[in-house]
Amino acid sequence: MAASASETGVPGRVPALVTQYWPLLPIVVGALLLIVAEFLPLYEIRAITTVPAGGRTSAGSHHGYALLVIGLALLPMAAAAVIGGSRPAAVALVVLSLIALFVALAIDLPDLNETGLIGRTYEQAEARPRVGFFVETLGATLAMLGSIGAVLFRPGSTDHRG
Numbered sequence: 001m002a003a004s005a006s007e008t009g010v011p012g013r014v015p016a017l018v019t020q021y022w023p024l025l026p027i028v029v030g031a032l033l034l035i036v037a038e039f040l041p042l043y044e045i046r047a048i049t050t051v052p053a054g055g056r057t058s059a060g061s062h063h064g065y066a067l068l069v070i071g072l073a074l075l076p077m078a079a080a081a082v083i084g085g086s087r088p089a090a091v092a093l094v095v096l097s098l099i100a101l102f103v104a105l106a107i108d109l110p111d112l113n114e115t116g117l118i119g120r121t122y123e124q125a126e127a128r129p130r131v132g133f134f135v136e137t138l139g140a141t142l143a144m145l146g147s148i149g150a151v152l153f154r155p156g157s158t159d160h161r162g
Helices: 016-021 024-037 059-063 066-083 087-111 116-121 131-152
Strands: 041-047 056-058 125-129
Touching (some): 016 066, 024 066, 024 131, 059 087, 066 131, 087 131
């Protein structure tokens, strides 16, 4: 004899609270990753086995801590968009996430393999991306996914009860 959903404690549907507020998770995690990434190394230039002075650059110093500001702005906008149902806040989330992706892909990515003056000084210098680039890119991507969810699944935007 099969047990019913109420007997097993497994709900037949996902609670409305989860379906309504799920965009908060990727937005908040993405924002926190953007903030943390600013203090991590973006890239480093190695000359054979050592990193010469000036050969390590943090993500924040490379683009003026722009992602720190974006990450901090994402948090109250996420609350307003997802919990409060604000359409302007949801659109602002998408814009902020796009800017974060732009910073990672258009400002940081092109410089990851540039050796600059160190490369001209040391013949075998080699630039490599470091953890900060990957953390900021992941953070921007998560923020974008959650932001799109906040726009599409705003409370009252459509009936999502299946």
